[in-house]
Amino acid sequence: MLRILGxxxxxxxxxxxWACVEIGIPFEREDWGTGFRSTQTPEFLALNPNAxxxxxxDDDFILWESNSIIRYLASRxxxxxxxxxxARAKARVDQWIDWQASDLNKSWSYAFMxxxxxSPEHQDSQALAAACSNWSRHMEILDRQLDSTGAYVSGDEFSLADVPIGLSVNRWxxxxxAHPNLPAVSDYYERLSRRPGYRLYGRNGTP
Incomplete structure (x- = not known):
């Protein structure tokens, strides 16, 4: 059975x-990270040197990096x-997965912290205002995309891209x-909330 550490x-x-639920993969999860077993132990570092x-x-195969993991699970x-x-449909999904990791994540990091x-290191009022504005700008990009597709981030069907994007929308x-009015994002959030995997894992790890 698949073993998930975290x-x-x-x-x-x-x-x-969430990806495991969508694909139908049974798994066992172990609590690792802040507040649980330390990721700084030799045992964990042997699995992921980034701690x-x-x-x-997965059997004798070890993998880290969440986006690499969900791509692997869907492929396997x-x-x-x-x-x-x-190729082109896959690239469209990858485009939005990578956008979430490289652009959207960076836009919300300061405001979230x-x-x-x-965090005491993230209390500069000007930096916070700039971060909130930048986050809103990226959510407006997402709103336009969702308005264009009318459903999900890469098209009219739920895809792997909606897993990281959907979790970021929850964080938003x-x-x-102050949240600007983004009707397509709001509709998307409600649409995701009807999915069993999202109800289990989409809202901070609680049903």
Whole structure:
């Protein structure tokens, strides 16, 4: 059985858990990370030298990096309905997965650390205002895309890209800041909330 190492409250661990539900992969999860077993131990570092969760063990195969993990799981376990094999359809899904990791994540990091984690190093008012504005700008990009597709981020069907994007949308709505009116994002959030995997793992690891 697939072994997943990482606490369920981690947004990156939840990517893997939600993907497993969508694909239909049974798994066992172990609590690792802040508040649980340390990722700085020799045992964990032998699996991931970056000391970060999630990590999966699939038989004798070890893999880290959440987006690499969900792509691997979809490719290995008959997840073509989420991650197409046709080159252009697959590239469209990859485009939005990579956008979430490279652009959207960076846009919300300062605001999230300030407003949710209350980090003392992230309390500069000007930097916070700039971060909130940048986050809103990226969510407006997503809103336009969702308005164009009318359904999901890469098209009219749910795909692997909706897992990381959907979790980021949850983070957006759960962070206490001024949210511009983004009707397509709001509709998308409700649409995702009807999925069993999202109800289990989409809202901070609690049903």
């Amino acid at each position: 606490k369920a409250s981690s947004i990156n661990v939840r990517k893997v858990l 970060m969760v999630p990590v999966i063990q 376990y008959n997840g073509a309905h989420l991650y197409p094999t046709e 300030s407003l949710v984690r209350h 709505f759960e962070t206490p800041l």
